[in-house]
Amino acid sequence: MANIHMKAVFLDWATMGPGLDVSRLRALLPELEVFDVTTDEQIAARITDASYILANKIRLTDELLERCQDLRFIGLTATGTDNVDLDAAQRHDIAVCNIRAYCSRSVAEHVFACLLSLTHSLFQYNTDVRAGEWQKSVDFCLLTHPVRELSAMTLGIVGYGALGKEVARLAGAFGMTVMVAARPGASGGERVPFDEMLSRADVITLHCPLVDETRNLFAEKQFRKMKRDAIFINTARGGLVDSAALVAALRRGDIAAAAIDVLPTEPPAAGDPLLDYDGDNLIITPHIAWATDEARQAAIDELTENVAAFQLGRERNRVV
Secondary structure (H helix, E strand, C coil), rough: CCCCCEEEECCCHHHHCCCCCHHHHHHHCCEEEEEEEECCHHHHHHHHHEEEEECCCCCCCCHHHHCCCCCCCEECCCCCCCCCCCHCCCCCCCEEEECCCCHHHHHHHHHHHHHHHHHHHHHHHHHHHHHHHHHHHCCCCCCCCCCHHHHHCCEEEEEHHHHHHHHHHHHHHHCCEEEECCCCCCCCCCEEEEEEHHHHEEEEEEEECCCHHHHHHCHHHHHHCCCCCEEEECCCCCHHHHHHHHHHHHHHHCCCCCEEECCCCCCCCCCCCCHHCCCCCCCCCCCCCCCCHHHHHHHHHHHHHHHHHHHHCCCCECCC
């Protein structure tokens, strides 16, 4: 078993939110120091003599890792590993572990919370009632905005890992028709060609990683191919979408509505075109699709299991 009496640091605890149980993690790492926030200027001093680094989004470069002579383990509370120089970690014999499938239900529920809000015009009706419009109606109800059933709609899923599969499962419970998109330019199997999915889907939801091939996967050309009453949802990565093109599509009526949980820069820089858009057919949330209480605790539990496995000499969720 690895010696557990070594310095450990959690560099960006505030990203995990309040109310989580870390008792078992602290039992495994008695010398754990927890920092709510670590600036770029503070990273080097905090990790230099650490054997364990725990983090969510902190960027760990080759230059930083080279200074850490005692470092043996990097544990991430995320699936993505683009914030760690994995080649450098391998050269320095540092184990790197991520966590997987910890927030599938949280993300899927967020997708359908947004979808139901948009298809049932909940925000618009709430606004009307508070403005006194229902009180002036000559009928028992007020039917001034469209209300659509999910069972009459086709859902296109881009990215069919754990998240995409959970969204498909919930879509089935609503009676939706589900299409899984093939990679752009690819075909075969049961997946629908990407361009065909664009033209047929009533709802498109993104669950794919951000890589060179998927950056700005949705831009003006793709939005123009979609149905004019289609709904677009992105809970994956902001860089998958050209924000200006999405705003233009909403303004022109190329698509009916969108729900966006992620932006290319987070926190968003001033002047992001999506933040300046004031139409009621856009929902923007601050990267919280993953963040139910249960999912955040699952993330800590998965991290803890990765640490325990490493200390026992076992490989679990290793990417290096």
